[in-house]
Structure formats: structure tokens, C-alpha cells
Amino acid sequence: MTTVKILALNGSPHRAGNTVTLMKWVIEGCRSAGASVEWMQVVDYNIGYCQGCMRCLRTGTCLLADDLPLVREKLLMSDGIVVGAPVYEGFPPAQMKTLMDRLTLLNLYTRTFARQKTIGVATSGVAPTSGVARTLADFFGHRVAIIGAKTTTIKHGYTRLSEVGNDRLRAQAVALGQRLVDEICVPRRQWLPTPIEVWFRLFLWPHVVKPLVTRHPEQFAGVMRIWKEKGMLNSLNIEGVQQ
Numbered sequence: 477m478t479t480v481k482i483l484a485l486n487g488s489p490h491r492a493g494n495t496v497t498l499m500k501w502v503i504e505g506c507r508s509a510g511a512s513v514e515w516m517q518v519v520d521y522n523i524g525y526c527q528g529c530m531r532c533l534r535t536g537t538c539l540l541a542d543d544l545p546l547v548r549e550k551l552l553m554s555d556g557i558v559v560g561a562p563v564y565e566g567f568p569p570a571q572m573k574t575l576m577d578r579l580t581l582l583n584l585y586t587r588t589f590a591r592q593k594t595i596g597v598a599t600s601g602v603a604p605t606s607g608v609a610r611t612l613a614d615f616f617g618h619r620v621a622i623i624g625a626k627t628t629t630i631k632h633g634y635t636r637l638s639e640v641g642n643d644r645l646r647a648q649a650v651a652l653g654q655r656l657v658d659e660i661c662v663p664r665r666q667w668l669p670t671p672i673e674v675w676f677r678l679f680l681w682p683h684v685v686k687p688l689v690t691r692h693p694e695q696f697a698g699v700m701r702i703w704k705e706k707g708m709l710n711s712l713n714i715e716g717v718q719q
């Protein structure tokens with residue numbers, strides 16, 4: 477059996493901050509389950525702002541010449557993505573949001589990450605982390621789980637997420653990493669699709685996306701080409717699609 481490939485995508489400006497500490501524990505679980513792991517720091521790449529030109533829908537590629545194809549390729553080569561970011565005013569930081577904006581249109585129309593399984597990781601000072609963690613996990617593939625940690629205490633103020641004394645959180649994170657690899661190796665039968673999947677299959681795909689694209693072939697020529705390549709044109713072939 478081939479080794480499961482996990483990409484650890486850190487969207488924090490800190491290369492070794494709280495988010496990475498929590499992600500490292502998830503990754504520890506992935507490694508202990510036999511996966512190979514590659515780290516990727518969003519801040520190490522040159523990713524420009526989306527210009528909103530919609531050219532990607534027409535041509536299948538972006539107008540900007542930067543590191544996006546490199547990042548996209550690494551994401552697509554993975555079987556699973558552990559994706560993390562801190563909470564900034566209820567959202568991921570701008571670096572991560574910029575990457576998501578650049579991927580978002582083709583992702584919506586052509587289901588870029590149909591194959592990848594994900595764990596979303598978020599840290600904050602005091603705010604809930606589940607919103608950001610869930611957004612990240614759902615954006616980069618099929619969410620297996622989310623995990624978060626709050627890092628500010630009344631006693632110490634802003635605090636680094638400690639490598640020691642967080643045994644419960646660490647054990648939980650390690651177990652999730654193992655679960656991610658297990659679910660990639662032996663996919664659990666999904667008796668109950670997620671609400672997002674139901675919404676996409678029953679409403680968005682048949683009533684919005686497919687009619688819109690097929691009625692405007694020039695505007696969506698890039699999307700059409702990708703659908704043909706992936707075999708999505710005649711059926712909603714979205715399970716296990718190879719990129």
C-alpha cells in the first residue's frame with residue numbers, strides 16, 4: 477500500500493506560533509499512523525490578491541503570475557490536509573484568506589478538493605475557534621474533524637500554547653491525526669452526508685451551477701474543460717475524483 481501523504485498548511489503569520497503547536501500534535505498522530513507529512517507555511521509564498529476578473533472560469537487558470545500554481549499543486553498531490561490558522565476578528569488572517577480567495581471560484585465550480593480529507597485547526601485568545609476551524613476544513617476538502625485552543629488567560633494574558641501541561645488537548649489532537657489517516661486508508665461509509673454536501677448535490681449543482689455553466693459556454697469555458705477532464709459533465713462524479 478502506498479504511503480498516505482498529508483500536507484500541513486499553516487495560515488498564521490507565525491511560523492512557530494500557537495497554531496503550529498496545535499497542528500504539530502495533529503501531525504504527530506498522522507505520522508504515528510504511518511503518513512508522510514510536508515509542511516507548508518502560507519507566508520513563505522508569494523500569493524497576490526484576487527482581482528475578481530473571473531478569468532479562471534473562462535480559461536481555467538489565473539491571470540496573476542505568482543506562486544499559486546505551486547501551492548495548488550502541493551495541495552492537490554496530498555491525500556489529506558491539516559489546515560490551521562489563528563482567529564483574527566472571527567476570520568482567518570489575511571494571508572490565508574488571500575490564498576482562499578484565489579482558489580475559491582474554481583473550487584466552487586469544479587470541486588478542486590474533492591479527494592482530500594481535512595482536519596481544521598484554529599487558535600484564538602478567547603474567542604470561539606470552531607468557526608474558523610470548520611471554514612478551513614470545509615474549504616480544503618472533506619472535513620473529518622476540527623480542533624481548537626484558546627490561548628489567553630486572566631493570569632498570564634497572551635500566552636504561548638505550552639508544549640507541556642496540555643496533555644488532554646495534545647492527546648485529543650494526536651488521536652485526530654490518527655483518525656485522519658485511518659479515514660483516508662479505509663473510508664468510512666458516509667451514511668449521512670454533511671449538510672454542505674446535501675445542499676450542493678440537491679440544490680446548488682442541479683439548479684444553479686450546471687444550468688449556469690452550460691448556458692454560458694464562453695464565460696465558463698475553463699470550467700467546462702475541467703469538468704470534461706474530470707468526467708463531471710454528465711454526472712455529478714465527485715466522489716474520489718482524481719485531480
Ligand SMILES: Cc1cc2nc3c(=O)[nH]c(=O)nc-3n(C[C@H](O)[C@H](O)[C@H](O)COP(=O)(O)O)c2cc1C
Pocket residue numbers: 488489490492493494495496561562563564565566599600601602603604627634
Ligand atoms: C491581528 C490579530 C487579531 C486577533 N483577533 C482575535 C480575536 O478576534 N479573538 C481572539 O480571541 N483572539 C484574537 N487574536 C489572538 C490570536 O488569535 C491568538 O493569539 C492565536 O493563538 C495566535 O496564533 P499564532 O501564534 O499561530 O499566530 C488576534 C491576534 C492578532 C494578532
